[in-house]
Each structure stands twice: as C-alpha cells, then as structure tokens.
Amino acid sequence: MSFLTISHLEKAFGSNLVVKDFNLEVAKGEFISLLGPSGCGKTTVLRMVAGFETPTSGSITIGGQEVTGLKANARNIGMMFQAYALFPNLTVADNVAFGLKVKGVPRAERESRVSEMLNLIGLAEMAGRFPFQLSGGQQQRVALARALAPSPRVLLLDEPLSALDAKVRVSLRNEIREIQQRLGITTIFVTHDQEEAMSISDRIVVMNAGIADQVGSPFEIYNRPTTRFVANFVGTLNTFAVKVEDSAAGKVRLGGALLTLPPGLSAGMGAEMAIALRPEALRLGREPGYETVIKGWIEEVHFMGSIIRLRARVAGELVVMDTFNRADQPPPVPGTEVEISLSGKDAIILNG
Amino acid sequence: MAKDTVRRARRRLPLEWLGILPFAIFAVLFLILPTMRIVIGAFQTADGSFTFQNMLDLNTPSIVNAYWTSIKLSLITAGLGCAIGFAMAAAVVFGGLPKGVRSPLLTFSGVASNFAGVPLAFAFIATLGPAGLITIWLRTEFGINLRGMGFNLLSFWGLVITYLFFQIPLMILIIIPALDGLKREWREAAAVLGATGAQYWRMVALPILFPSLLGTFALLFANAFGAVATAFALTGPQLNIVPIKLFAQIRGDVLGNPNLGFALAFGMIVITVIANTIYIVLRVRSERWLK
Amino acid sequence: MTRFFAWFALIFGCLYFLLPLVGMTEFSLKMRRGEYSFDAYRRVFEDQRFWDTFGYSLALSAATIVVGVLLVVPTAYWVRLKLPQARPFVEFVTLLPLVIPAIVLVFGYIRLYNTSSVLPLTGSAFGTDFLLTMGYTTLALPYMYRSVDTGLRTIDVATLTEAAQSLGAGWITILARIILPNVMVAVLSGAFLTLAIVLGEFTMAALLNRPAFGPFMQLLGANRAYEPPALAVIAFAITWGCMGLMQLVTRLSKHERAKA
Incomplete structure (x- = not known):
C-alpha cells in the first residue's frame, strides 16, 4: 500500500520541460533516493513534493490526501537542505523548536520534544549554542532534528551531505539512515552520489533528463540496469564487443570463446552487440569455473586498501578490474602481462 | 627574561x-x-x-523647542526613510519585479543620497513651493489649493518631505545588500516547518536584518540631525531647529552670550552620542548570534 | 498580491523621486514668459561668480582628495600590515564625522584656530582655505577610509611588501608604486564621492566665509527665481556624473580582473 504517490508529474520552466511524466509509489517508512546527474530534474521533483514549485500537471498524494495544490506550510513535511539553512539568529534549541512554535504547541510540550530530538542526534549539550558555533556536520544534524521535531509525514533530503567533508559525510549518512529506520519515517533523498544512494536506500530512482529511467533496489540497479544510461551512471563498466551466436540460448562469441549470457538477450542471430562487465566480475589469473581467459597488460595499479583497482589494456581497450587485497600476494606491477578470467553470467546486456 | x-x-x-x-x-x-x-x-x-550657567541658559522655550523639533524631525525622517526605503528595496529584491529595475534603482539611489543641501531645496521649491509644478498643477487642474489646505513647504512637514529625498536612497543603498543576504533556504525551511510568511518575517528575517536596520536608522538620524544646508536654503534662518539656530549664532551671535553657542553645540554632541550609545547597546544585544 | 504591492511601492517611490527632478527642470526653463527657454542657464553661465566659485570648489576638492589619499592610504596600509591592534582606534576616528555634525566641527575650528589662538589659521585666506580643506577631509574620511580599506583587503599586503622589500624597495616606493596602484579603484571611487560631497558643500564654506560653490548657490537662491532650479539641474548633473564615474571605474576594474 503506497503512502506517498506521485503520478504523471510534469514541470516546465517556460518551454523547457524539466520533469516528464514522473511516477512513483513510496511505501510507508521507505527510504527512496532520487539519483541522477545535475540538471536531471531530481531536485525539481523534491521541490514539488515540498510545495516550493507548482507542478505543470500531475498529482502528489500523501497518506491518501491530495497535496498538489497545498501551500508548503500546510503539508506537514520535514526537509533538510544542502546549505544547512539553520536560522542563524536562533539557538540550536530554538531552531529545533521552530516548527512546534509556529504550530502553537505549548511551551512545556515543546521543550520536552526539543530535548528528545537533541538526544536523538546526540547534541543535547549544544542546545544553547548558535549555528555559527557548530561544525558543518553538527549543523546538519540540528537541521535533521529541526525537520523531525514536528513529526512530519514525509522527510525530504536535498543533498544534505554534499557540503560536508568525506569522513563526516559517511558517519552522518549512517546516522540519518539509523534514525530514519528507528522512526520509520517515509523519506525521499536527492543525491548525485551513487555510492551514497546505494548505501542508504531501500529503493533508488535513477533520473535522466527529467525521466525516471529505472526504479529498483540498489542491488537491482547495480546488477541489472535496464538502460544504457543507468548502467553507465551507476558504477564502472567495461564494455566488450561480441557477436550473437544463438539468441534463444543467450550465447555470444567473444574472441575465441563462447559465453552464455543471463536471460534478456534480444538481438538476433549474427548481430554485433556490446556486453558490459563490472570491475569485480573480471578476475586476475586463471579462475576455475570461468568461461574464458583473455590476455591483458597492466597499465596502472591503484592500491585503495581492501580493494586494488587495476587498469589493464585488453585488445587495445582499457579495462578496469577490482581485486581484493591479500597480504600474501602483492599486486602486479605496471607492464606485466596478465591473464583475466571472465564469465558470461556476470555480463550486463546493453540492448540498443 | x-x-x-x-x-x-x-x-x-x-x-x-x-x-x-x-x-x-x-x-x-x-x-x-x-x-x-x-x-x-x-x-x-x-x-x-x-x-554651569550656559547649560541652564539652554532652558529657554525657544531653545528647548528647537531641540525638540530637531529630534522630532530626525526621528520622523529616519523612521519614514527606513520604512519607505525598506519597502522599495523589498519590492525590488522579493517582489518579483523585472530584473532590469534593480541596477537603475541602485545607481539612482547613489546619486539621490548625495543630492542633498542647497540644490535639493531648490528642486523642492520648484516643485512644491508657492509657484511649484505640483502646486500650480493641482490648483489649475483640480482646484486644490495646497496652501489653503495648510501645507507649506517652508514648515516642519515640508522639511520632512524634502529630507526624505536623501534619507530613502541611503536606506535603499544599505539595505539591499542586507536583503540579498537573506538566504532562500531560510524562507523555504520556515515554510516547510509550517510558518506563514508573517511568522517567517517576525521570527527569522527581521531579527536577522535588525542590526542593519538599526545601524541605518542611527545613520539617518545623525544625517538629519546635523543637516544645515537643505533647511537653510529652504527656509532661511527662521525655522527653529538646532543646526539653524547654531548657524545663526556662529554667524551673528544672535544669542548675545557667545558661550551659549558652545552649549548649543555641546547639546548636539550629547544627543548624537546618546543616539549612538543606544544604537551600539541595541546592536550588541541583537548580534549575539553573529561571529 | 506581493507583486501588486511591489509595483505599488516602486511606482510610489519613483513618483516621489522623479517629480522634484521634473519640477526643477521645468521651472528652470520657464524664465521667458510663455515659452520654454534656456535663458536661466545662460544667465547662470554668464555670471562670473558661478565660474569663480565653481573653480574654487573644484580646486578645494582636488586638494581634499590629495590630502585624503595621502592620509588614508598609508594609514590603512600600516594598520593592516603592522598595527592591527590600532584598528579599533582608527575605525572609531573615521566614523566620528558621521556622528559629530559638520556644523559643530566647524564651530570648533572657528573657536580653536581664530586670530588670537596659537595657530591663527583663520587669520589669512590661505590659512582658512587650508582649514576648509582639512574640514572637507574629515567629511570625506569615513567614505575614503572604508573604500581604501576594502580595497586593501582584496590584496595580500604582507606578501607584496615583503616581495618589494626583498628587491630593495623603501617605504615610499612600496606605497607609491606597489600599494597605491593596487588600490587605485578604491581610491578613485572614494575620490569621486569626495568630489560630489565637496562641490555642493555649504555649511563649512559659509561659516568660514570662503567663496565656494555651495554658498554661491544659496545666495542666488535667496535673490533670484529661475536661476536656482537651473543650478539645481546643473548640480544634479554633476552628482550624477561623479556617481557614474565611480561605477565606471569599478566596472572597468572588474572587467580587467576577469581578463587577468
């Protein structure tokens, strides 16, 4: 049963259609990410849900109530912004209390709710401080508490992590997810960072040029992208040119080897097409159970800790492969000739 | 060591x-x-x-009245200047007016805020004086006699109208950058938390702007309080405000006692110092949230 | 609704500002009965006192700008470089002229530097001109200092100084050839504002009894009908010119910086 429903939503600025026929059903308590490059319309969708932009057509309902024509201040929604947006003239406690105060919640109730919220984000001792006395990460946590204090029906997050530095970003992201799950609040999160979207979401909507290209769990989006855009935008891809040998059985020829692809091959017999393999689907050395082995020359080695990212030249093309670090096995040095194992079952079929 | x-x-x-x-x-x-x-x-x-005699001598009806008129004039022109300038600046920044309005308004404000003194008085005499453009237009086209209605450019309210010509632009020049400093996210955050436009202005925007508003008010007050040229060119020596009285005293010793001039000037210093002390105290109190 | 009020505020404001300008222009053209003419302007320009007083005020503006620059640039530079602890004092002093009315200051001058004092500046024409220049410098001080100080903030004063010193430059060279050119835009915009202030100034010149443009305008206003609005139009044009030049140098410098 969907709690937040967006149907046939469109938005045009002048003659420029930035959101086209956008449909989405979000279950209660679900965490959904809108992922896409800048200018894809994800922020516009969020701002229409918040009530800052009026849709050109389409409707938005929350908990069965049509909110499309409702003003932002009548929607009972919580929101976190990219640039903190704390009120600089109010203390941390007053910022968190703001939503309750404008609703006319009595003082005692307000105060207990504020301290509950500040405990939730672990900043109870900062209650009397002003925003400028807090770090970016602390400010953003206060912004989360402020958004949650009036118990909103939906929480909207507009790239709340992108202004923070890498370490804080990861810890705050986990904190947001943890609090979201604890409160069971329906959440829409806008980001251009695919790693962020995948680590935090129940489902991801990948957007491109105003259209929702694919909706699915992070696992589905990553492993079974349905469009070339999604495949390219999410994660790294190595593409290989293959020739279809038997389209019904999903068999294609790569060099001298015959690969069996997962279901979904649509190209006809003898067609030239491309398949893609994630960096982790390529294995260094001869691995048992893999369908074929190709030769490559290592060009670059990036040691990243638990993972080693290698770039190798295979038949004139650069491919990227990830291997796990092993203390007893140093990575190959650039210039080494290596064998790379791969298998058709890991391939992503790029139709069209 | x-x-x-x-x-x-x-x-x-x-x-x-x-x-x-x-x-x-x-x-x-x-x-x-x-x-x-x-x-x-x-x-x-x-x-x-x-x-202490000079101080005591200030306590004549004419001098007390001059101070009172001057303070009233300064407070009213500073208050109206702030209010009208704020309305115009807000209209340009938030009112959804065409973008082309802003730059000419800023340029014009730069000019008008410096177009004070003698020529400003001439401009208003030519417009609202006995033979001025508007006076005659109202009389010939509508049969309205400004003078008959009690309006006189060479009076307190005439002076108020004239002073506003440099007070309003000064406010616009100072407050537009401050209004630009109000982030869109603040308004949106307030809205999404359920605040009405009025609540946003009362609880967020005005407190943030308060130091700038206060500073401008103090500046406009001092600006009007010390102004001599406009009033003198408009009304000559007869209008009873402190700067004009002091001007006449310096020129011709009309008060008889030369040290009374010192007392008169000292009174002006005291008032501007008091005004600025109030300003500084209020500013410090309203700026606790600033770096 | 908001837009309606916005337009209302703007149109109301524009009317208030434009009517006096229209009024003075119209009045200045009415000298000849029954038709518009430039007679009033011709009368003004034929008056030798107009040129004399205008020239005098122009000369004083130039002197004020020179004194202001010589006073403000080295001080602002030194405070930034070596004496940050003096900043509160210097800023306080530069704000004083906004607090103490000009008429009070000039009254103090007259009593302090009169013919029977230690420094009898008002005793001679030159001494009075000097005193008036100093008075104008104080009036321009808040604007000049803020402008130059903001200009200095955009350049790295310490590094520039050290670089120049390591090449063997002395203080005068550093100030004249390194610092001044770098804050030229700020100095120029301060200078045009000073020009606008000084050209029309009335109080100080009148009380020190010098033949400046401001007192001349006032005198004409007290005795004539059509010349004063013509003078107002001229003064408005001059003010507009000064502000225009101020914007021009700022815009040109932005352009230059964008190119660099």
Whole structure:
C-alpha cells in the first residue's frame, strides 16, 4: 500500500520541460533516493513534493490526501537542505523548536520534544549554542532534528551531505539512515552520489533528463540496469564487443570463446552487440569455473586498501578490474602481462 | 627574561605606532581638539572660569523647542526613510519585479543620497513651493489649493518631505545588500516547518536584518540631525531647529552670550552620542548570534 | 498580491523621486514668459561668480582628495600590515564625522584656530582655505577610509611588501608604486564621492566665509527665481556624473580582473 504517490508529474520552466511524466509509489517508512546527474530534474521533483514549485500537471498524494495544490506550510513535511539553512539568529534549541512554535504547541510540550530530538542526534549539550558555533556536520544534524521535531509525514533530503567533508559525510549518512529506520519515517533523498544512494536506500530512482529511467533496489540497479544510461551512471563498466551466436540460448562469441549470457538477450542471430562487465566480475589469473581467459597488460595499479583497482589494456581497450587485497600476494606491477578470467553470467546486456 | 621582553616591547611600540602618527595628528587637530574645545567652552564663562550657567541658559522655550523639533524631525525622517526605503528595496529584491529595475534603482539611489543641501531645496521649491509644478498643477487642474489646505513647504512637514529625498536612497543603498543576504533556504525551511510568511518575517528575517536596520536608522538620524544646508536654503534662518539656530549664532551671535553657542553645540554632541550609545547597546544585544 | 504591492511601492517611490527632478527642470526653463527657454542657464553661465566659485570648489576638492589619499592610504596600509591592534582606534576616528555634525566641527575650528589662538589659521585666506580643506577631509574620511580599506583587503599586503622589500624597495616606493596602484579603484571611487560631497558643500564654506560653490548657490537662491532650479539641474548633473564615474571605474576594474 503506497503512502506517498506521485503520478504523471510534469514541470516546465517556460518551454523547457524539466520533469516528464514522473511516477512513483513510496511505501510507508521507505527510504527512496532520487539519483541522477545535475540538471536531471531530481531536485525539481523534491521541490514539488515540498510545495516550493507548482507542478505543470500531475498529482502528489500523501497518506491518501491530495497535496498538489497545498501551500508548503500546510503539508506537514520535514526537509533538510544542502546549505544547512539553520536560522542563524536562533539557538540550536530554538531552531529545533521552530516548527512546534509556529504550530502553537505549548511551551512545556515543546521543550520536552526539543530535548528528545537533541538526544536523538546526540547534541543535547549544544542546545544553547548558535549555528555559527557548530561544525558543518553538527549543523546538519540540528537541521535533521529541526525537520523531525514536528513529526512530519514525509522527510525530504536535498543533498544534505554534499557540503560536508568525506569522513563526516559517511558517519552522518549512517546516522540519518539509523534514525530514519528507528522512526520509520517515509523519506525521499536527492543525491548525485551513487555510492551514497546505494548505501542508504531501500529503493533508488535513477533520473535522466527529467525521466525516471529505472526504479529498483540498489542491488537491482547495480546488477541489472535496464538502460544504457543507468548502467553507465551507476558504477564502472567495461564494455566488450561480441557477436550473437544463438539468441534463444543467450550465447555470444567473444574472441575465441563462447559465453552464455543471463536471460534478456534480444538481438538476433549474427548481430554485433556490446556486453558490459563490472570491475569485480573480471578476475586476475586463471579462475576455475570461468568461461574464458583473455590476455591483458597492466597499465596502472591503484592500491585503495581492501580493494586494488587495476587498469589493464585488453585488445587495445582499457579495462578496469577490482581485486581484493591479500597480504600474501602483492599486486602486479605496471607492464606485466596478465591473464583475466571472465564469465558470461556476470555480463550486463546493453540492448540498443 | 620577562624584563627583557617588556623592555623590547617598550622600545618597539613607539616605532610601530609612528606609522599612524600623521593620522593621529590629523585626528587630534581637526576632530578631537575642536570637539573638546566645544565641550570645555560649554562649561566656561566668557573669561574662562568654570560655570554651569550656559547649560541652564539652554532652558529657554525657544531653545528647548528647537531641540525638540530637531529630534522630532530626525526621528520622523529616519523612521519614514527606513520604512519607505525598506519597502522599495523589498519590492525590488522579493517582489518579483523585472530584473532590469534593480541596477537603475541602485545607481539612482547613489546619486539621490548625495543630492542633498542647497540644490535639493531648490528642486523642492520648484516643485512644491508657492509657484511649484505640483502646486500650480493641482490648483489649475483640480482646484486644490495646497496652501489653503495648510501645507507649506517652508514648515516642519515640508522639511520632512524634502529630507526624505536623501534619507530613502541611503536606506535603499544599505539595505539591499542586507536583503540579498537573506538566504532562500531560510524562507523555504520556515515554510516547510509550517510558518506563514508573517511568522517567517517576525521570527527569522527581521531579527536577522535588525542590526542593519538599526545601524541605518542611527545613520539617518545623525544625517538629519546635523543637516544645515537643505533647511537653510529652504527656509532661511527662521525655522527653529538646532543646526539653524547654531548657524545663526556662529554667524551673528544672535544669542548675545557667545558661550551659549558652545552649549548649543555641546547639546548636539550629547544627543548624537546618546543616539549612538543606544544604537551600539541595541546592536550588541541583537548580534549575539553573529561571529 | 506581493507583486501588486511591489509595483505599488516602486511606482510610489519613483513618483516621489522623479517629480522634484521634473519640477526643477521645468521651472528652470520657464524664465521667458510663455515659452520654454534656456535663458536661466545662460544667465547662470554668464555670471562670473558661478565660474569663480565653481573653480574654487573644484580646486578645494582636488586638494581634499590629495590630502585624503595621502592620509588614508598609508594609514590603512600600516594598520593592516603592522598595527592591527590600532584598528579599533582608527575605525572609531573615521566614523566620528558621521556622528559629530559638520556644523559643530566647524564651530570648533572657528573657536580653536581664530586670530588670537596659537595657530591663527583663520587669520589669512590661505590659512582658512587650508582649514576648509582639512574640514572637507574629515567629511570625506569615513567614505575614503572604508573604500581604501576594502580595497586593501582584496590584496595580500604582507606578501607584496615583503616581495618589494626583498628587491630593495623603501617605504615610499612600496606605497607609491606597489600599494597605491593596487588600490587605485578604491581610491578613485572614494575620490569621486569626495568630489560630489565637496562641490555642493555649504555649511563649512559659509561659516568660514570662503567663496565656494555651495554658498554661491544659496545666495542666488535667496535673490533670484529661475536661476536656482537651473543650478539645481546643473548640480544634479554633476552628482550624477561623479556617481557614474565611480561605477565606471569599478566596472572597468572588474572587467580587467576577469581578463587577468
């Protein structure tokens, strides 16, 4: 049963259609990410849900109530912004209390709710401080508490992590997810960072040029992208040119080897097409159970800790492969000739 | 070792301070000493001995009235200047007016805020004076007689209307950058938390703007309080406000007692100092949330 | 609704500001009965006192700008470089002229530097001109200092100084050839504002009894009907010119910086 429903939503600025026929059903308590490059319309969708932009057509309902024509201040929604947006003239406690105060919640109730919220984000001792006395990460946590204090029906997050530095970003992201799950609040999160979207979401909507290209769990989006855009935008891809040998059985020829692809091959017999393999689907050395082995020359080695990212030249093309670090096995040095194992079952079929 | 540091500091200090010596000398000669001379003179008799008599002499109906009129004039023109300037600035920044309006308004404000003094008085005489454009137009086209309705440009309210010509633009020049500093996210955050537009202005925007508003009000107050040229060119020496009275006193000693002039000027200093002290105290209190 | 009020505020404001300008222009053209003419302007320009007083005020503006620059640039530079602890004092002093009315200051001058004092500046024409120049410098001080100080903030004063010193430059060279050119835009915009202030100034010149443009305008206003609005139009044009030049140098410098 969907709690937040967006149907046939469109938005045009002048003659420029930035959101086209956008449909989405979000279950209660679900965490959904809108992922896409800048200018894809994800922020516009969020701002229409918040009530800052009026849709050109389409409707938005929350908990069965049509909110499309409702003003932002009548929607009972919580929101976190990219640039903190704390009120600089109010203390941390007053910022968190703001939503309750404008609703006319009595003082005692307000105060207990504020301290509950500040405990939730672990900043109870900062209650009397002003925003400028807090770090970016602390400010953003206060912004989360402020958004949650009036118990909103939906929480909207507009790239709340992108202004923070890498370490804080990861810890705050986990904190947001943890609090979201604890409160069971329906959440829409806008980001251009695919790693962020995948680590935090129940489902991801990948957007491109105003259209929702694919909706699915992070696992589905990553492993079974349905469009070339999604495949390219999410994660790294190595593409290989293959020739279809038997389209019904999903068999294609790569060099001298015959690969069996997962279901979904649509190209006809003898067609030239491309398949893609994630960096982790390529294995260094001869691995048992893999369908074929190709030769490559290592060009670059990036040691990243638990993972080693290698770039190798295979038949004139650069491919990227990830291997796990092993203390007893140093990575190959650039210039080494290596064998790379791969298998058709890991391939992503790029139709069209 | 501590002694050594002290000695070195003592030796180095004057050399470094020599760099601002010309500025300090200038400030002493042309700002501080002249002001001190007035403060001291206000408490001296003609032969130089100490007295409170000058202060007591200020307490005549004519002088008290002059101070009162001056304060009223300054408060009203500063208040109206702030209000109207704020409305115009807000109209340009938030009112959804075409973008092309803003830059000409800023340029014009720069010009108008400096178009004070004698020529400004001429402009208003030519417009609202007895033979002015609007006066005659209203009389011939609508049969409205401004004078008959009690309006006189050479009066208190005439002065208010004229002073606003430089007060409003000054407000616009100062407040537009401040309004630009209000982030869109603040308004949106307030809206999404359920606040109405009025609640946003009362609880967020105005408190943030308050220091700028206060500073501008103080500046406009001082601006009007010390202005001589506009009033003098408009009304001549007859309008009873402090700067005009002081002007007449300096020129011709109309008060008889030369030290009463010092007292008059000292009163002006006291009022601007009080105004600025109020300003500074309020500003410090309203700026706790600033860095 | 908001837009309605916005337009209302703007149109109301524009009317208030434009009517006096229209009024003075129209009035200045009405000298000849029954038709518009430039007679009033011709009368003004034929008056030798107009040129004399205008020239005098122009000369005083130039002197004020020179004194202001010589006073403000080295001080602001020195405070930034070596004496940050003097900043509160210097800023306080530069704000004083906004607090102490000009008429009070000039009253102090007259009593302090009169013919029977230690420094009898008002005793001679030159001494009075000097005193008036100093008075104008104080009036321009808040604007000049803020402008130059903001200009200095955009350049790295310490590094520039050290670089120049390591190449053997003395203080005068550093100030004249390194610092001044770098804050030229700020100095120029301060200078044009000073020009606008000084050209029309009335109080100080009138009380020190010098033949400046401001008192001349006032005198004409007290005795004539059509010349004063013509003068107002001229003064408005001059003010507009000064502000225009101020914007021009700022815009040109932005352009230059964008190119660099």
